[in-house]
Amino acid sequence: MAYKPQYYPGTTSVGKNRRKHMSGDLEKLRDISDADVVTIMGHRAPGADYPSTHPPLAEMGEPDCPIRQIVTPTPGAAAGDRIRYSQFADSMYNAPAIPYFRSYWGAINCRGCDPGTLSGRQIIEARERDIEQYTKAQMDSEMNDVALSSMRGCTVHGHSLRLDEDGMMFDMLARTEMGSDGSVYYVKDQVGIPLDRKVNVGKPMSEAEVAKKTTIFRSDNISFRGDEGLIALHHMWERRSKWGFRPE
Amino acid sequence: MVTKSDTEPVQIEIFPRRFLNPETAQRLLDEIYRSEGVIRIMIQGPNLPRAIPYGPGKGIPIEEHKNLLLQLGEQALELRVKVGRIGLELESEEHIEGIRAACERTLPCSFNIKKRQLFHTKPTVSDYAKYGSEVDDKRILGLVDPKAKKDRNLAMLSDSRGDS
Numbered sequence: 001m002a003y004k005p006q007y008y009p010g011t012t013s014v015g016k017n018r019r020k021h022m023s024g025d026l027e028k029l030r031d032i033s034d035a036d037v038v039t040i041m042g043h044r045a046p047g048a049d050y051p052s053t054h055p056p057l058a059e060m061g062e063p064d065c066p067i068r069q070i071v072t073p074t075p076g077a078a079a080g081d082r083i084r085y086s087q088f089a090d091s092m093y094n095a096p097a098i099p100y101f102r103s104y105w106g107a108i109n110c111r112g113c114d115p116g117t118l119s120g121r122q123i124i125e126a127r128e129r130d131i132e133q134y135t136k137a138q139m140d141s142e143m144n145d146v147a148l149s150s151m152r153g154c155t156v157h158g159h160s161l162r163l164d165e166d167g168m169m170f171d172m173l174a175r176t177e178m179g180s181d182g183s184v185y186y187v188k189d190q191v192g193i194p195l196d197r198k199v200n201v202g203k204p205m206s207e208a209e210v211a212k213k214t215t216i217f218r219s220d221n222i223s224f225r226g227d228e229g230l231i232a233l234h235h236m237w238e239r240r241s242k243w244g245f246r247p248e
Numbered sequence: 249m250v251t252k253s254d255t256e257p258v259q260i261e262i263f264p265r266r267f268l269n270p271e272t273a274q275r276l277l278d279e280i281y282r283s284e285g286v287i288r289i290m291i292q293g294p295n296l297p298r299a300i301p302y303g304p305g306k307g308i309p310i311e312e313h314k315n316l317l318l319q320l321g322e323q324a325l326e327l328r329v330k331v332g333r334i335g336l337e338l339e340s341e342e343h344i345e346g347i348r349a350a351c352e353r354t355l356p357c358s359f360n361i362k363k364r365q366l367f368h369t370k371p372t373v374s375d376y377a378k379y380g381s382e383v384d385d386k387r388i389l390g391l392v393d394p395k396a397k398k399d400r401n402l403a404m405l406s407d408s409r410g411d412s
Contacts, residue, residue: 154303174312
């Protein structure tokens with residue numbers, strides 16, 4: 001019988017969304033072009049060559065190693081790209097993703113990446129052409145709401161603050177703005193350096209929609225107390241307290 | 249702003265559900281200023297820096313935060329924060345309803361008004377550092393930003409240690 005991973009317990013919408021994030025089985029909501037993603041990330045100009053830190057692996061003459069024979073390098077590692085990052089902040093007001101589930105998504109679904117989980121932000125590091133692909137996947141999918149999630153390389157706070165009047169997450173560096181057409185535009189890259197042109201990332205979801213898509217338990221939406229996840233957590237806590245977590 | 253009164257002053261905090269745009273904050277403060285019985289107003293919220301404070305873009309000006317001004321009566325103040333909460337000291341409790349009505353007229357979102365002690369009654373260390381040991385006008389107590397930069401926000405530093 002083929003192994004089927006069980007990602008997260010619970011029958012609530014939050015439990016289901018958490019399973020979707022972990023499994024990578026996410027709905028694609030928008031299509032932001034590769035060039036726009038690269039522009040917002042700000043590590044290189046769109047269309048420019050990828051700078052490298054070492055020659056392509058094929059030219060390096062790698063040592064005879066069984067692990068190297070088993071593991072196929074990612075495109076970025078094979079080409080010798082630099083390690084770059086993208087970091088997202090998600091509002092606690094029902095943003096679709098939260099740092100832990102961005103990390104689970106990255107660790108489970110993205111090869112050769114290093115996810116870092118912090119209280120109000122989440123960073124993923126990987127080889128440059130790999131991280132661009134992973135960042136685009138995050139921005140295009142239902143993991144992101146353009147008003148409640150935003151790419152912030154530095155000065156990230158906003159997660160735990162109230163929203164602006166227009167429903168956008170507060171940003172001290174004013175990297176994104178709500179256009180008169182109702183779409184959200186990045187006017188600066190992720191570290192706050194102004195862009196030559198605004199990047200349209202689409203319209204935000206409605207409050208009702210984000211409440212359905214969120215992975216955050218909130219007492220004013222889906223409470224943690226009503227979820228099977230809490231029972232599973234108690235079960236694990238009891239087992240590890242009594243027997244040092246030996247599931248057998 | 250107002251004259252002395254025989255009634256007991258009260259302190260209230262207006263806490264909107266959303267951060268206020270400078271225009272909304274201006275409208276609300278206009279209404280509050282026109283209301284009777286206001287002794288002190290304090291505006292709080294997250295900092296709006298004039299330049300990127302750190303990271304690769306450190307020092308690049310943030311144009312969106314330039315020239316944000318609040319007009320209060322005859323005085324113009326430079327707005328350095330995103331308005332998140334407004335503290336008020338009122339002459340008496342009967343003025344709270346006027347403030348509540350002003351909030352209902354101007355705020356686009358729901359809000360809470362809580363009555364609590366907001367302003368210091370004794371000088372803090374920051375007050376001492378900036379005003380000296382004796383403060384003539386007690387209304388300024390506790391209104392000093394401890395992080396205030398000397399060249400930017402420090403308006404009253406007593407060289408005479410309160411002897412003047």
